[in-house]
Amino acid sequence: MGSTKKQLEQDLAELEHVGTSGRAEALRSYLRLVRELKVRDSENVTVLGEELLRKHRARLGAEELWLTMEQVATAALDCRALPLAASIVTQICEKFPESLRAARMMEMLLEARGKYEDASKLIQKHLEDAPDCQMLLKRQVALEKSQGNVGAAIEALRKYVDVFQTDREAWEELGSLYVQAQMYAQAAACYEEVLLHAPASIAAYVQLADVLYTAGPGPAGANSRAARTHYAAAVELSGGTNARALYGLCAVTAQLGGLRGAADPDGLAAAAAATLVQRYAEEAPAHLLPLAQEMLRAQGLTGKAGKTAASPRK
Amino acid sequence: MTHDIVLDRDVRDWVLVPLTASIFLMMLIRQYATQVLMGGASAAKVELKEVREKQALARSQLLRAAAGFIPESGFRQRRAYFAAKETGVFSQKSEQKSAQEQMITNPDMMSNMMKQNLSGIVPQIAMGAFVSYFFSGFILGKIPFPLSPSFRLMLQRGVDLPALDVTYFTSLSYYILLLFGLRGLLTLIFRDATIDETQMYRQQMGLGGGPGGPMGAMANPDPNKAFEAERAALDLTEHSWKLEGIEVAAVDTLRARLRAPPRLK
Incomplete structure (x- = not known):
């Protein structure tokens, strides 16, 4: 954890110093690092990613471009930079109209705007075709959670872990939801499951x-x-x-x-x-x-x- | 031997170029034909119940491995969930069908296999016949390095001349070389969607293969048997508390830490 943080800081510091010529390359490498390490650094990603997409879009290959778009849109949603997120999500959905991943972005945008009904409908529509889509099943839980329905979130997540029983993060999330609902016995069972998955983890x-x-x-x-x-x-x-x-x-x-x-x-x-x-x-x-x-x-x-x-x- | 063979220019114009072009075209056609034929197959639907059963097996294995880290009550609960006589997950009849059943009940699978074989083998045979009919018996070129005579079989297919230097290669050998060598070029054009021939051969030999493919299902043994085995293994598992005496160990660790010289800031 400490080393990843150091790496990120190094990359950020480098961004300060490079001139305009090397900037696109530095931006790219920073965003790639954030993607690979799966860290949450939404503010920097939003600002720097927006700059990369605006000024140096032509430099990105097709694959990296769309990965970056997804990353920046997610980060923008996290910072509530909704106009930016909306413009990127629209582009993504136009490019990949069939994709479940694009549907997830759209759902997250709807959710961020508070249009919970529409978001829920969107999830239902896509789940009919692909009932085993883990991304959307998880979004369903998050949607309930963001509306404050802990009970409904627990119910949805229980259905999820009943099928995807080896998803450690899901068990962890279910445990924390049970704690919120003050159902400690159930929460303990969930955290036991986390421990089974990672008996060497101190946090577990x-x-x-x-x-x-x-x-x-x-x-x-x-x-x-x-x-x-x-x-x-x-x-x-x-x-x-x-x-x-x-x-x-x-x-x-x-x-x-x-x-x-x-x-x-x-x-x-x-x-x-x-x-x-x-x-x-x-x-x-x-x-x-x-x-x-x-x-x-x-x-x-x-x-x-x-x-x-x-x-x-x- | 010391004199090079002089090749007619027409060999280049009428053999080398058309042969290369026709192989490339054939591969393109095959690529598109496969894409059309297999279009529906790649998006095979995964049944939720199947996923659930597979994950249950994996989780039960985890439970057996790490049972000692959770309290005994938790372990008993989980064992009952998996292996109870009437109600346990592994006592139910599996919803997954075994490979044979799947073959019988799912006509899709048969036709998929047919399609795969058709798109794989038929053009190969046709092309082989075509090439050996029109282009056999030509010497196309010379390899710029010496080779031992045992390469004759590989490089001089279709020309039976023992006196010919091994470094000359014939049109048939060139065809075989291109057949496998052009895949890299196709990968450049189609990126991931290229048909991987080696992969297909491996699947047809039954040496495993993708889980989604029809051959992958065949390698899958009877799920009911897997359930039975896992249930028996769970029944045998005893809960041995692995954290026994951890308090004493922790006290020792802490005391050692307290005695250690203070850290520099």
């Missing part, structure tokens, strides 16, 4: 543990203990650098502590709290450290641990 552990923790202790603290284990796994995988997992450990231990006496038999939460305090002392502005210590004390964790950890540093 943290997400699942977050949901389990939010769901409450459960019968005899089963949820909390499972959350604690998954937070511990995230800490272990990240070597203690994942602050969210550390905070989670503290919180979930406090949750368990309300239930029974010895919630922290192995001293894990104390170690997590000490690590947090140490990191605040090293990396954060000075005024944040007392706040963090205060919070950890309220959870009954620092007192001794915080001091023992912090004192040798001074």
Whole structure:
């Protein structure tokens, strides 16, 4: 992640320095990089892509031209630069009248303009011919979501994952929708599925543990203990650098502590709290450290641990 | 041997040029004919139920591989979903038809195969006959580097002259060479849509091929059997909690980190 960001910044910096002669080439390479890395950098893409399409359109080959058009239109929709998006989408739809990909662009434009009825009709029309079009099925979910119908979005996405069961991102999205609907048991099931797909992903552990923790202790603290284990796994995988997992450990231990006496038999939460305090002392502005210590004390964790950890540093 | 053979100019005008042109034209015609004939076939519809069953198989394999990372209750739930006696996904009869059934019930497939064979083989035979009738027995040129005599069979088809130097090639060999060599040129003209002959041969040999092609379906074994096997494998899978003792490991990691010298800013 860090290296991709650096690469992008390098490319952007290069754009500042090249003269007008090399500019088209630099623009192209920047847009290509954004496409390949699949990052969301909509403002830059809109501005720079528009410039490329306006001034240097002739330099792009057919394939790259339409890829760029799609990219710039999507980015423009993201920034609500609707007139630009509309003009590009119209061109795309004229060039590829049959294409589902063009239909998706048109649907996104309609959605951005708030014409939800028309967008929905468009999706239905194309789904009749191609019921297995993943792009449009996903747009259907997004359409419901953008109207705020979490229930309907969940319903549509459930139908989608029932068929496309190995789509990890879809499970992740369904999990977050369930969290919005406060259906934590279902959300936990979704995040379990994400974990099955990527057992080496730190984020998957943290997400699942977050949901389990939010769901409450459960019968005899089963949820909390499972959350604690998954937070511990995230800490272990990240070597203690994942602050969210550390905070989670503290919180979930406090949750368990309300239930029974010895919630922290192995001293894990104390170690997590000490690590947090140490990191605040090293990396954060000075005024944040007392706040963090205060919070950890309220959870009954620092007192001794915080001091023992912090004192040798001074 | 030391003297070069002098070739008649008419050989160039009446053999080399027309032969090249007719091969190229034949390939163009074949390209368009295939596009017309196979037009409907490429957009074969994928049944949602089929996708669902294939993905269920893949997901169940994932579950078996990574079961130890989720809590046991979650694992049991999923196993029940896939492998329960009456209601599990794998206990249902598969909606996919096996290859033979598909052949019988779907006349489209038969005609598609016919079309493919027609467009592939018929012009080849016709062209072969045409070339060997009109253009056989000419020497067209000379390769600018020496070759061992074992290349005689390849380069001097249709001319049976043991005394002739191997580096001379004949019209029939030239035809065969062009038949395979011109594909690159066609790719330049048609980009992706070029018929890939090697691909087609591979499909006809039954060595796999695209999943959409009729031969791809043949390689597909009976889906009901795959379900049965996956169900048995799931039944055998035990949930062994892979995160056992992870808390202790995490404590060790954190303590080691706390003891480490402070990082420089």
